[in-house]
Amino acid sequence: MAKHETPLLDELEKGPWPSFVTDLKRQAETKPECWDILGQLELSYKDRITHWKHGGIVGVFGYGGGIVGRYSDVPAQFPGVEHFHTVRIAQPSGLYYTTENLRALMDLWEKYGSGVTNMHGSTGDMIFLGTRTENLEPLFWDLTHDLGQDLGGSGSNLRTPACCLGESRCEWACYDSQEICNHLTQHYQDEIHRPAFPYKFKFKFSACPNDCVAAIARSDFSVIGTWKDNIRIDQAAVKEYMADNAEYPSNGGAHKGGDWGPFDIQKEVIDLCPTQCMWMEGDELKIDDAECTRCMHCINVMPRALRPGAEKGASILIGAKAPILDGAQFSTLVIPFIEVNKESDFEEVIDVIEKVWDWWMEVGKNRERVGETMQRVGLPTFLSVMEVEPLPQHVKEPRSNPYVFWKEEEVPGGWDRDVKEFRKRHAA
Amino acid sequence: MALSVEEIEAAMIAKAEKSPKPQLYIKDFYACAPDMKPREVKKIANALVTKGKLMFWSSGSTTMYAVPSRIKDEEK
Ligand code: HEM
Ligand code: HEM
Ligand code: SF4
Ligand code: SF4
Numbered sequence: 001m002a003k004h005e006t007p008l009l010d011e012l013e014k015g016p017w018p019s020f021v022t023d024l025k026r027q028a029e030t031k032p033e034c035w036d037i038l039g040q041l042e043l044s045y046k047d048r049i050t051h052w053k054h055g056g057i058v059g060v061f062g063y064g065g066g067i068v069g070r071y072s073d074v075p076a077q078f079p080g081v082e083h084f085h086t087v088r089i090a091q092p093s094g095l096y097y098t099t100e101n102l103r104a105l106m107d108l109w110e111k112y113g114s115g116v117t118n119m120h121g122s123t124g125d126m127i128f129l130g131t132r133t134e135n136l137e138p139l140f141w142d143l144t145h146d147l148g149q150d151l152g153g154s155g156s157n158l159r160t161p162a163c164c165l166g167e168s169r170c171e172w173a174c175y176d177s178q179e180i181c182n183h184l185t186q187h188y189q190d191e192i193h194r195p196a197f198p199y200k201f202k203f204k205f206s207a208c209p210n211d212c213v214a215a216i217a218r219s220d221f222s223v224i225g226t227w228k229d230n231i232r233i234d235q236a237a238v239k240e241y242m243a244d245n246a247e248y249p250s251n252g253g254a255h256k257g258g259d260w261g262p263f264d265i266q267k268e269v270i271d272l273c274p275t276q277c278m279w280m281e282g283d284e285l286k287i288d289d290a291e292c293t294r295c296m297h298c299i300n301v302m303p304r305a306l307r308p309g310a311e312k313g314a315s316i317l318i319g320a321k322a323p324i325l326d327g328a329q330f331s332t333l334v335i336p337f338i339e340v341n342k343e344s345d346f347e348e349v350i351d352v353i354e355k356v357w358d359w360w361m362e363v364g365k366n367r368e369r370v371g372e373t374m375q376r377v378g379l380p381t382f383l384s385v386m387e388v389e390p391l392p393q394h395v396k397e398p399r400s401n402p403y404v405f406w407k408e409e410e411v412p413g414g415w416d417r418d419v420k421e422f423r424k425r426h427a428a
Numbered sequence: 429m430a431l432s433v434e435e436i437e438a439a440m441i442a443k444a445e446k447s448p449k450p451q452l453y454i455k456d457f458y459a460c461a462p463d464m465k466p467r468e469v470k471k472i473a474n475a476l477v478t479k480g481k482l483m484f485w486s487s488g489s490t491t492m493y494a495v496p497s498r499i500k501d502e503e504k
Contacts, residue, residue: 055487057499064477068488086488155484155491156454194474195484195491196467198455361466366453367490 004039033080040078060140064194066151087128088152093178094165112139124162125152158191159202166207173207174225174312175340198364222317222331227309230289237305319371436461444495451492
């Protein structure tokens with residue numbers, strides 16, 4: 001039986017789509033507090049204002065993150081959501097769970113919370129939605145002691161690092177994204193669990209430019225696999241694709257359902273290469289690798305014929321964010337190629353990370369993501385902070401500012417000037 | 429002359445007690461330890477939380493520090 005009338009929310013159950021309203025009503029059969037989520041949301045739709053209070057002091061002892069405190073501002077009306085805190089659970093690298101572990105996690109959440117989950121949140125963690133303050137410590141105890149799992153990051157912390165499934169399953173992986181993700185998670189425990197920065201900071205690791213974890217859009221520090229040398233071509237396999245051999249379906253058969261007609265390498269691959277760096281010479285496929293942007297299109301279409309090069313590593317891009325202050329932005333290429341090396345405990349990548357942190361913690365304003373700080377100072381300044389020589393690949397668009405500012409060390413012979421003497425004649 | 433850790437801690441608590449708003453950002457504490465790197469200041473602030481002299485206040489996306497007595501507990 002419905003505890004509250006929800007005519008506005010009920011509209012969201014019409015139509016062919018899955019509905020969170022239907023899901024919450026079903027959940028309310030065993031977890032009655034879910035009625036109060038619906039009741040309060042209905043009231044918000046009517047009042048056109050949120051009834052969640054923002055923020056608070058809840059957490060587990062010793063941790064400054066992982067729990068997001070939420071309280072209702074109308075608890076008398078909706079006691080089930082008087083407290084409705086979110087718990088972030090760190091996800092395993094590549095999101096590999098055993099069914100046994102998933103069941104144990106769900107049992108834990110049935111016991112201590114509303115049973116409502118979000119798998120996975122945009123940071124990467126598994127999100128448990130809705131519990132009371134007094135349940136937090138017991139939940140944390142069972143999670144860490146019985147399941148050997150940990151909370152993720154929230155607030156001004158390093159957020160739970162996330163990665164693609166990489167070398168565990170994917171032949172395109174250019175580095176071991178799971179290994180570095182796990183290594184840095186261990187290495188930066190303090191930064192994950194205790195606030196460290198002017199604002200949140202996220203790492204994400206995709207082992208090739210297909211970027212399955214959307215690192216370029218969702219992380220301040222995006223590590224995306226790439227290669228230095230040439231795309232490896234198996235010309236015999238190219239011919240099999242062109243002959244429409246059923247053993248060589250385009251895109252690995254992912255679009256097999258549709259009627260696309262015979263495979264057309266010119267139309268489906270060569271003409272779609274964004275840098276127009278491919279062509280046929282007789283029946284041989286040629287690539288001008290110096291012009292290839294590593295977009296992965298040709299490799300995705302003909303996986304049996306084309307492979308990433310052999311000299312593998314990653315590009316580091318910095319500064320993605322979703323809109324809170326300004327619009328969304330992607331990360332910007334900063335380090336074109338870096339080796340991602342387990343033998344050195346990923347020291348090369350760690351050096352870059354700490355260079356960014358040291359600068360951003362100093363220069364970044366409160367609640368300013370590093371991408372906003374970069375925008376504020378400009379890319380040339382940021383590149384000099386990072387001690388990176390500017391490259392054509394760093395340039396997003398032709399210059400829009402007609403002035404060129406030289407530094408003294410950039411001009412042969414430098415210059416002498418006495419600013420005091422100059423100001424005597426030209427007051428500032 | 430560089431300040432001792434005790435002097436820095438005292439300066440941080442004094443700042444959190446006197447600030448117009450009870451919650452402070454980590455950056456607000458940098459001035460208490462002018463010779464230290466921000467990551468060192470962060471360690472001191474977090475140690476003060478462990479000792480119960482400061483506490484975290486989080487919006488979910490941002491974390492701030494406050495003197496416990498100045499914070500309204502939503503549950504009281
Ligand atoms: C044991 C259970 C599960 C396994 C092993 C599993 C495995 C996977 C794998 C391997 C992918 C990637 C597919 C690809 O792009 O190649 C995927 C994607 C996805 N899964 Fe699951 N999944 C499980 C449960 C679930 C559940 C319960 C949900 C939702 C309630 C879900 C929602 C999704 C969604 C939305 C994607 C697409 C993600 C994206 O496009 O970025 N999965 N899953
Ligand atoms: C019409 C209702 C709602 C809409 C349209 C909505 C939409 C969204 C969207 C688009 C996201 C980002 C998801 C992602 O990228 O992973 C999100 C995240 C989230 N939502 Fe909602 N939401 C709704 C209701 C709720 C309710 C009722 C709650 C809590 C009771 C809630 C709690 C959260 C939380 C905690 C996150 C963050 C998850 C994370 O850490 O990534 N939302 N929501
Ligand atoms: S990002 Fe690349 S390497 Fe990682 S899973 Fe996706 S396709 Fe494979
Ligand atoms: S990876 Fe992209 S840019 Fe490079 S050759 Fe293939 S289609 Fe062209």
